[in-house]
Amino acid sequence: MKINNILFLTCIGFFVILIHSCNSTKETSNSMAVLTSEKVEDDEVSKKVKELLSKMTLEEKIGQMNQYTGFFDPTGPSPKDGNNKEKYEHIESGQVGSMLNVRGAKEVRAMQEIAVEKSRLGIPLIFAFDVIHGFKTISPIPLAEAASWDLEAIEKSARIAAIEASAAGLNWTFAPMVDLYRDARWGRVMEGAGEDTYLGSKVAVARVEGFQGDDLSANNTIAACAKHFAAYGFAEAGKDYNTTDIGLSTLYNVVLPPFKACSDAGVATFMNSFNELNGIPATGDAFLQRDLLKKEWGFEGFVVSDWGSIGEMIAHGHAADGKHASELAANAGSDMDMESHLYVKHLKELVESNKVSMKHIDDAAGRILKIKFDLGLFDDPYRYCDEAREKELILNKEHADAALDMAKKSIVLLKNEKNLLPLAKNGKKIALIGPLAEDKTSPLGNWRLAGDDNTAISVVEGMKKYNDSFTYSKGVKFVEEKTMFHLHVPYNKDDKTGIKEAVNLAKTSDVVIMVLGEHGMQSGEGRSRAQIDIPGVQQELLEAVYEVNKNIVLVLMNGRPLALPWAAENIPAILEVWHLGSQSGNAIAEVLYGDYNPSGKLPMTFPRNVGQVPIYYNYKNTGRPGPKPEVFWQHYSDMTNDPLYPFGFGLSYTTFKYSNLSVTKNGGNNVSVSVNVKNTGKVAGEEVVQLYIRDQVASVTRPVKELKGFEKIRLASGASKTVQFTLTDKELGFYNNQRKYIVEPGKFDVMVGGNSVDLLKDEFEL
Numbered sequence: 001m002k003i004n005n006i007l008f009l010t011c012i013g014f015f016v017i018l019i020h021s022c023n024s025t026k027e028t029s030n031s032m033a034v035l036t037s038e039k040v041e042d043d044e045v046s047k048k049v050k051e052l053l054s055k056m057t058l059e060e061k062i063g064q065m066n067q068y069t070g071f072f073d074p075t076g077p078s079p080k081d082g083n084n085k086e087k088y089e090h091i092e093s094g095q096v097g098s099m100l101n102v103r104g105a106k107e108v109r110a111m112q113e114i115a116v117e118k119s120r121l122g123i124p125l126i127f128a129f130d131v132i133h134g135f136k137t138i139s140p141i142p143l144a145e146a147a148s149w150d151l152e153a154i155e156k157s158a159r160i161a162a163i164e165a166s167a168a169g170l171n172w173t174f175a176p177m178v179d180l181y182r183d184a185r186w187g188r189v190m191e192g193a194g195e196d197t198y199l200g201s202k203v204a205v206a207r208v209e210g211f212q213g214d215d216l217s218a219n220n221t222i223a224a225c226a227k228h229f230a231a232y233g234f235a236e237a238g239k240d241y242n243t244t245d246i247g248l249s250t251l252y253n254v255v256l257p258p259f260k261a262c263s264d265a266g267v268a269t270f271m272n273s274f275n276e277l278n279g280i281p282a283t284g285d286a287f288l289q290r291d292l293l294k295k296e297w298g299f300e301g302f303v304v305s306d307w308g309s310i311g312e313m314i315a316h317g318h319a320a321d322g323k324h325a326s327e328l329a330a331n332a333g334s335d336m337d338m339e340s341h342l343y344v345k346h347l348k349e350l351v352e353s354n355k356v357s358m359k360h361i362d363d364a365a366g367r368i369l370k371i372k373f374d375l376g377l378f379d380d381p382y383r384y385c386d387e388a389r390e391k392e393l394i395l396n397k398e399h400a401d402a403a404l405d406m407a408k409k410s411i412v413l414l415k416n417e418k419n420l421l422p423l424a425k426n427g428k429k430i431a432l433i434g435p436l437a438e439d440k441t442s443p444l445g446n447w448r449l450a451g452d453d454n455t456a457i458s459v460v461e462g463m464k465k466y467n468d469s470f471t472y473s474k475g476v477k478f479v480e481e482k483t484m485f486h487l488h489v490p491y492n493k494d495d496k497t498g499i500k501e502a503v504n505l506a507k508t509s510d511v512v513i514m515v516l517g518e519h520g521m522q523s524g525e526g527r528s529r530a531q532i533d534i535p536g537v538q539q540e541l542l543e544a545v546y547e548v549n550k551n552i553v554l555v556l557m558n559g560r561p562l563a564l565p566w567a568a569e570n571i572p573a574i575l576e577v578w579h580l581g582s583q584s585g586n587a588i589a590e591v592l593y594g595d596y597n598p599s600g601k602l603p604m605t606f607p608r609n610v611g612q613v614p615i616y617y618n619y620k621n622t623g624r625p626g627p628k629p630e631v632f633w634q635h636y637s638d639m640t641n642d643p644l645y646p647f648g649f650g651l652s653y654t655t656f657k658y659s660n661l662s663v664t665k666n667g668g669n670n671v672s673v674s675v676n677v678k679n680t681g682k683v684a685g686e687e688v689v690q691l692y693i694r695d696q697v698a699s700v701t702r703p704v705k706e707l708k709g710f711e712k713i714r715l716a717s718g719a720s721k722t723v724q725f726t727l728t729d730k731e732l733g734f735y736n737n738q739r740k741y742i743v744e745p746g747k748f749d750v751m752v753g754g755n756s757v758d759l760l761k762d763e764f765e766l
C-alpha cells in the first residue's frame with residue numbers, strides 16, 4: 001500500500017523529520033485498524049450503491065459531488081427566470097447532490113420534489129445545516145457544554161438538536177467541531193470541547209452518538225460531520241483561517257485522536273478545513289483524506305469541503321485556477337464541493353483528460369450515495385418532512401428542560417470568597433448591573449442559525465422569578481452595527497454615560513451582581529480577537545462599581561477564556577457562565593440563589609495575559625524548567641508562567657477532600673488506580689474526579705501531565721466514595737515519529753484530583 005505524503009517537524013533549526021512516500025506494506029499499529037481498500041464493504045448497501053452507479057452518467061456522478069447553499073424559497077415564486085436559474089436547472093438535471101441552509105419541513109419537501117420528481121434518476125438530495133448547539137431550542141455553546149464533563153448530558157443535548165433539526169426536514173449537521181486548540185484568541189474556541197485531546201475525544205463521540213443515534217435511517221436522527229480535518233484549531237496567532245504548521249508528534253498525539261474517535265464511532269461524514277497544514281491546504285491533502293482517513297482508519301462515509309475551500313486553494317498559492325483546484329481536491333479525496341461551484345464545472349473534462357480517474361469519481365459518488373441509503377432517503381425522500389411533527393417537536397417543553405439542565409451543568413464557579421454565593425433569597429438589597437444582564441440574544445451565542453434573536457431568558461428575567469425587588473442598571477451599552485454580511489459586530493468602546501447611574505445604585509446595595517463579558521457575536525467564525533480582556537468600557541464600569549461596593553458577584557458571559565487578572569484579584573465571587581443558550585437566565589439564577597450547586601470545570605486554560613497564549617496544561621517540561629531564582633530558564637521576565645485559572649478547575653458550594661491514592665499493577669500494561677473523595681462541606685455537590693499521567697522518560701518526550709480518565713460523582717454532605725480508574729495500552733502509549741503507537745516501559749507518574757494543578761501523586765513502573 002502506498003503512503004504518499006510528507007510530514008515534518010521543524011524545531012528552530014535543530015532537526016527536521018521527514019516521513020516520505022514509500023511503497024511498502026504498512027505497519028500495523030496497536031490501535032489503528034488498517035484497511036487495504038478504500039472501497040466500502042460489499043454489503044447490501046454497497047450493492048445498491050454499485051447498482052445505482054452503473055446507471056449514472058458521469059455528469060450525474062459529479063452532480064452528487066456538488067453542494068449548493070439555499071438560494072431561493074422553494075415554496076415561493078418560481079426561480080426559473082431569476083438569478084437562481086442555473087442552480088434550479090442543476091437540481092432538475094441531477095447535478096446537485098446536497099443543499100445546505102434550506103430548512104423547514106415544507107421548504108425541504110418542495111426542494112426535494114424537484115430532485116426526486118424532475119431529475120432523470122430521482123436521486124434525493126441530502127439537506128445540511130449547521131446545527132451546532134441546538135436547532136431552535138438553543139443549548140449552551142459547545143465549549144460551555146464541555147465544561148460540564150457530563151457525557152450523558154452532552155449526548156442528550158445533541159440528541160435533542162437532532163430531533164428538532166430532523167423535524168425541520170434536515171438530515172445532516174455540520175457538527176461536531178472536534179478541532180483541538182490552545183489559543184483563546186481564536187474565535188472558534190466556542191465551538192469545540194476545549195484544549196484537551198482525551199476530554200475532546202470523549203465529547204466528540206458523545207455528540208456523534210447524540211446526533212446519529214442507533215439508527216441513521218430513523219426520522220429523528222441526522223448524519224453528523226467531524227470537522228475541520230485537520231489542525232484548523234492551530235491557526236497561527238489564533239487568527240481564523242491562518243496557516244497551520246505543526247509537527248508530527250502534535251498532529252498525531254493531540255490533533256488527530258478526536259477525529260479518529262469519531263471515525264471509530266461511525267460518524268457519517270467529515271469536513272476538511274480552510275487551513276493549510278505544513279504547506280498543503282487540507283482540502284487538497286491526499287495524505288489526510290485518502291491515505292489516513294479512508295485507507296488507514298477505514299472511514300466509509302464521505303468528506304465535504306469547507307465553504308468554498310476548493311476554490312480557496314488558488315489564493316493559498318497551491319492551485320493555478322479553478323480547474324486545477326478541482327483536480328487537486330478530487331484526487332486528494334474531497335468528495336463533495338461545498339459552494340465552490342468548481343466540480344460541476346471542471347470534473348467532467350478532468351476525467352476525460354485522465355487528470356482525475358473514474359475510480360475516484362465512483363468512490364466519491366458512491367460514498368455520498370451510501371450515506372443517502374443509510375439515511376433512508378431512497379426508501380422515502382420525504383421522511384423528514386412532516387409539518388405536524390415539526391410543530392409538535394420544535395421548542396417543546398421537554399427540550400427546554402433539557403437545555404436548562406445542560407446550562408446549569410455548564411456553569412463554572414471560579415471564585416467565591418467568604419461564601420458570597422449563594423445569595424440569600426430574601427432580605428438583601430441587590431443591584432444588578434451590566435449590559436448583558438437584560439440581553440436576550442447574546443446568551444444564545446454564535447452558531448445558532450435557526451435560533452431566533454431575543455429568545456433567551458435573560459438574567460433579569462431569571463432573577464425575577466426568585467425575587468423582583470432588585471434594581472437594574474445597564475451601566476454601559478453594546479452598540480451593534482451591521483456588516484455587509486448582516487452579522488452583528490459589537491462595539492462598546494466609548495459610551496460611558498451610564499456608569500454614574502450604576503455606581504449610585506451600587507452605593508446603596510448590599511450585593512452587586514455584574515453581568516459582563518462578550519457579546520454573543522464576539523466569538524465564533526471570523527471573530528478572533530487580539531485582546532482577550534473584558535471588552536470595551538466594561539472593565540472601567542467594573543472598577544468604578546468596585547470603588548463604592550466590594551461585594552461584587554461577577555457573572556461572565558463569553559465564548560472564550562478571558563484574561564481578567566484584575567477581576568480575579570479583586571472581585572470576591574466570579575461565575576463563568578459562557579453563552580448558555582435559551583435557558584441562560586434561569587440557569588444563572590438557580591446557581592446564584594443556590595438551588596443548583598455548580599460543578600463545571602474549565603475545559604480550557606484561562607491566561608493572565610494574552611501574551612501567555614498559547615497556554616495549556618499539558619505542556620512539555622523543556623530542558624530548562626523552573627522556577628529558578630535566575631534568568632536562564634523558560635519563562636517571561638514580566639509575567640508568571642501560571643495561568644489565571646487552570647484546565648479542569650472549578651469550585652462548588654461544597655468542598656471535596658481527596659485521600660488514599662492507590663496504584664495497583666495488574667500485570668501487562670494494566671494498572672488500577674483508586675482514590676477516596678469525601679464531601680467535606682455542608683451541602684450535596686458534584687465533583688469531576690480527574691486522573692492525569694506522566695510518562696517520565698520516553699523516546700519522544702511526553703507532557704508534564706495528560707488527562708487519561710475522569711468521573712463525575714455526586715456526594716451528599718459528609719459522604720465519600722472510592723473512585724476507580726484503569727489504565728491500559730490505550731491510555732499509556734503515544735504515537736512516535738514513525739507514526740507508530742507504542743507503549744514504552746519505564747516509570748509513570750499518576751496524579752488524581754479536582755483540577756489539573758491540585759493533585760495527589762504516586763508512581764508506577766511498567
Ligand code: BGC
Nearest residue numbers: 100130174227228306307525
Ligand atoms: C465553516 C463551517 C461550516 C460551513 C457551512 C464554514 O464557513 O467553516 O464550519 O459548517 O461554513 O456553514
